[in-house]
Amino acid sequence: MNKKYRYKLLLPLICISTVLSAEPSVYGFNNLNSGSSHGLTSAEKIIIKNRKSIAALKRKVAQQNERIDGLTSVIEGLSASIAQLKDGRNLSSSSDSTHPNDHTELLKELGAMIDKINDNYVSKAELKRALEGKYIPSSKKSETKKEDLTKKSTAKLYSEGVRLFMKKRYSEAKKRFTITDTKGYKPAASNYYLGEIAYYTKKYEDAIFYFKKSAGLYDQATYIDTLLLHTAVSLEKSGDKDQARAFYKNIIANYGGKKSAKIAKQKLKKL
Structure with a gap:
């Protein structure tokens, strides 16, 4: 913003404040690497904004990938445990339905845990859609109206x-x-x-x-x-x-x- 425009912008306020002094010069910082937007052109400001957006997106993707990989390992481990428990239950049920190795309740709890993880965390497919601008979290869908x-x-x-x-x-x-x-x-x-x-x-x-x-x-x-x-x-x-x-x-x-x-x-x- 040049001095002439800024002076016009402040003129009504200057009339209110009787002690206002003359307009000082505007300091320019035309360095895209400085992080400051003072004195930059519109195109330069857009470049800085895009750099920040890209950096933020990269951090988000890295965090999401790390989170998804961790959850995938948890789910795979739970699935293996369920398979083992089912095998143990099938072997014991043929001889005694009340055998201590009947893990029906534990199986239910593990199943519910997996369902909760699937319901509350973003899958890799959903993350891909999000990065393409196609995914909208269910909690936010009503807000898009x-x-x-x-x-x-x-x-x-x-x-x-x-x-x-x-x-x-x-x-x-x-x-x-x-x-x-x-x-x-x-x-x-x-x-x-x-x-x-x-x-x-x-x-x-x-x-x-x-x-x-x-x-x-x-x-x-x-x-x-x-x-x-x-x-x-x-x-x-x-x-x-x-x-x-x-x-x-x-x-x-x-x-x-x-x-x-x-x-x-x-x-x-x-x-």
Whole structure:
């Protein structure tokens, strides 16, 4: 994000915070091996994301293979034990059905154990389908049904969004607030929640964007001090420490009796 765009992005928030200083330069880290996404192009960010996804997938496959091989050994051992017990039972049943070597109950227990293993662990065939994107765990199948949000009123979507946000179900909450914002229902609050969702999921530049939009729509909201505090933290996390410092000072000066001011003081000392 260049300096000119970032300045436009923060302009409404700068109007609110009278002590804001000039926009500092954005630091670039154009090194794909550094692990940082600052200053990278969209293509470079995709490369880093793909590298991480591939590494995670490899670890998962290795863990699954190790787990399956171990379970296969357990099942084979149990099957051998069952075969031996059956042979012993057949030999003894011809002479005395109440012979001490009648292992009917033990056979039942071992059979139930194998059934449980087969029911609760992923087979090699299922793992292959999963890696091909075809396998869906039975516990998740009901979740694949997409809810038609367009049939609900904006008021209901907003109230559902708030409840989902409180439960930290950010993805579902975001869907609802995006619709309410698009339809013009409580746009300031909708953008505030979208900013909070971006903030708590560590998408700090998105958070700055939504907070700026929310403050531009209504800067007298009860949550404005929290909005400013989280904007400051997002700026700090994005590398704009000068702007973050100015926001912290503004919060301390204007919201001295609130928790946000106390947090701002702690943050400011560490900058």
